[in-house]
Amino acid sequence: MITVTMGAIEEAVDRAIGSLDIPRLREEYWAQNEFLFVPQFLPRQVVEAHLAPLVQSVKPDLNRNFIPGHKKGGSVSVYTLHAKAPGFLEFYRSPVFLSFLTQVTRAPLQRCPDQDPHACALYYYTEPGDHIGYHYDTSYYKGARYTILMGMVDRAPSCKLVCDLFKDDPARETRHLELNTAPGDLVLFNGDKLWHAVTPLGEGEERVALTMEYVTNPEMGPFNRIYSNLKDAVAYFGLRAVFGGNRKV
């Protein structure tokens, strides 16, 4: 396991948030229908020093998945990150980061339950054609679900996060965005509001993004839990990760 100095990531996150104009970001988030892009939230050098080595260290553990017509790529779940790259959990559990998110979204955010493999995970686009089709990050929780994406590796001009803002609002014209997420760039959105996709990876390219998920109510009905687990097993992390025994976080 690659280790990073305990506290180094949390300290970098605290420092980054200390330099932000949070009222301005909150205004931008709400003006964009609960969507925000913060280029270089963490400096690229911080990501390359502390997080990129962890991304490479868990690459052998990624679970590849393929859903014809919708999705192709690799994922590493929160369980693997907990066991082999806990530096990401240090980021996910940062109280200052949670406070920042709460101030921007004006929502009483909480971390996801330990059994949610998406709570903090890595998405790898490593083979030509890796992509995900348009979707919402639908909440199966009793509360709303918020997604954070952060670029970790972005040697992939073809592989962009594409977003249609206001797609869920028939009164507004849709606004189309195409973003490359450089190491340290952060995207934050309400999962039920942002229609988004990732375009196919080109030959010789590589893109890796960290995803973190927070919710306003971590309870989930039993049928939604079954559906959510099946979706995670098939589309992301594999049956063993989602239903296996070693899921302590």
Ligand SMILES: [Fe+2]
């Ligand atoms: Fe998504």
